[in-house]
Amino acid sequence: MPEIERIFRQLPRLDMVRLSGGEPFARTDLLDIAHLAQTHLRPLRLHITTNGFLTDRIVKFCEARRRDVPLQLLLSVDGLEAKHNEVRGRTNAWATATATLKALAPRRQELNLTLGVNQTIVDAAGAEQYRGLNDFLKPLGIRHHVVMAYDASATYSLQREVDLAPKAIGDFTTFGSFQREAVTKLWDEVERDVAEWPWLERLAKRYYIRGIRNRVLRGEGEPNPRCVALNAHLRLLPNGDVPTCQFNTKVVGNLRRQSFAEVWASQAAATQRAWVRQCPGCWAECEVLPNAIYTGDLWRALAPSPGRPKVPARRASPPVPGPAPSA
Amino acid sequence: MKHLRFASLLSQTPARRRYEVGLPRYLTYLVTFTCNARCIMCDSWKKTVAG
Ligand SMILES: C[S@@+](CC[C@H](N)C(=O)[O-])C[C@H]1O[C@@H](n2cnc3c(N)ncnc32)[C@H](O)[C@@H]1O
Ligand code: SF4
Ligand code: SF4
Numbered sequence: 076m077p078e079i080e081r082i083f084r085q086l087p088r089l090d091m092v093r094l095s096g097g098e099p100f101a102r103t104d105l106l107d108i109a110h111l112a113q114t115h116l117r118p119l120r121l122h123i124t125t126n127g128f129l130t131d132r133i134v135k136f137c138e139a140r141r142r143d144v145p146l147q148l149l150l151s152v153d154g155l156e157a158k159h160n161e162v163r164g165r166t167n168a169w170a171t172a173t174a175t176l177k178a179l180a181p182r183r184q185e186l187n188l189t190l191g192v193n194q195t196i197v198d199a200a201g202a203e204q205y206r207g208l209n210d211f212l213k214p215l216g217i218r219h220h221v222v223m224a225y226d227a228s229a230t231y232s233l234q235r236e237v238d239l240a241p242k243a244i245g246d247f248t249t250f251g252s253f254q255r256e257a258v259t260k261l262w263d264e265v266e267r268d269v270a271e272w273p274w275l276e277r278l279a280k281r282y283y284i285r286g287i288r289n290r291v292l293r294g295e296g297e298p299n300p301r302c303v304a305l306n307a308h309l310r311l312l313p314n315g316d317v318p319t320c321q322f323n324t325k326v327v328g329n330l331r332r333q334s335f336a337e338v339w340a341s342q343a344a345a346t347q348r349a350w351v352r353q354c355p356g357c358w359a360e361c362e363v364l365p366n367a368i369y370t371g372d373l374w375r376a377l378a379p380s381p382g383r384p385k386v387p388a389r390r391a392s393p394p395v396p397g398p399a400p401s402a
Numbered sequence: 403m404k405h406l407r408f409a410s411l412l413s414q415t416p417a418r419r420r421y422e423v424g425l426p427r428y429l430t431y432l433v434t435f436t437c438n439a440r441c442i443m444c445d446s447w448k449k450t451v452a453g
Binding site: 086087089090091092093094095096097098099101102105108112116118119126128129161162163164165168195197224228230231232233250301303306307308309310311312313339348351352361365368369370371 | 404407411412414415416418419421423424425426427428429430431432433434435436437438439440441442443444445446447448449
């Protein structure tokens with residue numbers, strides 16, 4: 076914990092701190108980490124993504140945390156009971172996650188908390204459960220986010236320092252197989268539901284949807300914002316390593332062993348920034364949104380103009396390719 | 403305060419678009435790779451490095 080505090084003390088004030096994992100609540104000291112983040116980084120918002128299994132611990136965390144900073148808690152639920160349990164590999168995944176949602180939903184105001192659900196679409200059966208899950212969440216007033224699972228991420232790879240970034244503009248390999256009609260239907264439905272969201276969240280979600288549709292259905296990379304990895308967006312791994320981004324875990328330094336100033340000004344960081352600059356662009360929401368916000372591409376999306384140089388349209392490939400699952 | 407931050411965010415966007423190096427404003431901190439789930443689409447739980 077003193078090491079984390081030492082790292083946070085050196086960082087500038089931040090707009091957003093996202094705590095994720097692995098399962099962040101697997102750490103019994105998450106409350107201390109959140110307090111340190113709120114004290115030293117003074118974010119406008121704290122965000123935590125969780126599988127929601129540890130209901131008691133999560134509720135206690137929400138009760139005990141300092142509430143001067145709003146908390147955005149995003150629970151991952153990938154379908155209705157049987158599907159979610161299958162995806163998460165646990166027979167009690169649905170029971171525990173929904174218990175967490177039900178415990179926190181009535182207490183959002185008191186706890187200065189917004190509650191969302193993130194459905195990761197792993198395959199066609201998952202996509203078919205969108206409506207059912209939406210019907211479950213609606214009475215609880217919980218916003219339903221949807222992302223498409225990609226086949227592989229460097230961050231969660233078992234290999235160290237690996238580059239799994241797209242090799243061409245518009246590349247996106249889905250984790251599972253889909254017929255294009257199913258993909259179209261899913262995003263049409265999500266887009267209709269998103270129409271009721273507040274304008275900023277709606278804008279951000281539509282931006283993501285436009286990019287995922289274009290990539291998955293047409294192989295086109297539009298929008299394609301410039302990337303702020305190792306710039307406005309800093310990633311930090313559990314051991315203090317600073318990787319390049321979600322899809323390239325080449326490490327530029329370690330904040331447990333080096334100062335932030337040293338890492339940020341290092342030759343390794345400069346080299347990786349040059350790599351970022353020529354990267355064709357990925358489509359993971361956790362990278363896309365900071366990219367869109369900090370380069371202003373999100374606002375430009377209000378008018379039709381792409382972020383990077385005009386993208387060559389690549390051939391559509393029906394049905395949407397689905398590689399052998401990576402896990 | 404929020405307005406000031408938004409104004410500074412907007413004022414920095416041209417530099418970010420030119421890939422000029424600035425300070426971070428957004429932190430993604432993976433506090434652990436350990437996981438109590440066994441998801442089919444994510445290998446975090448298979449990683450041996452605990453946080
Ligand atoms: C890696 S998890 C970490 C936080 C927590 N363990 C959880 O599952 O919510 C963060 C988010 O990434 C999503 N995710 C996992 N594998 C993914 C993949 N292959 N493609 C897209 N999103 C993925 C999860 O469903 C979750 O919503
Ligand atoms: S997606 Fe699943 S396996 Fe990966 S970190 Fe989250 S709960 Fe764990
Ligand atoms: S666009 Fe940025 S975050 Fe995405 S793979 Fe390329 S360098 Fe990494």
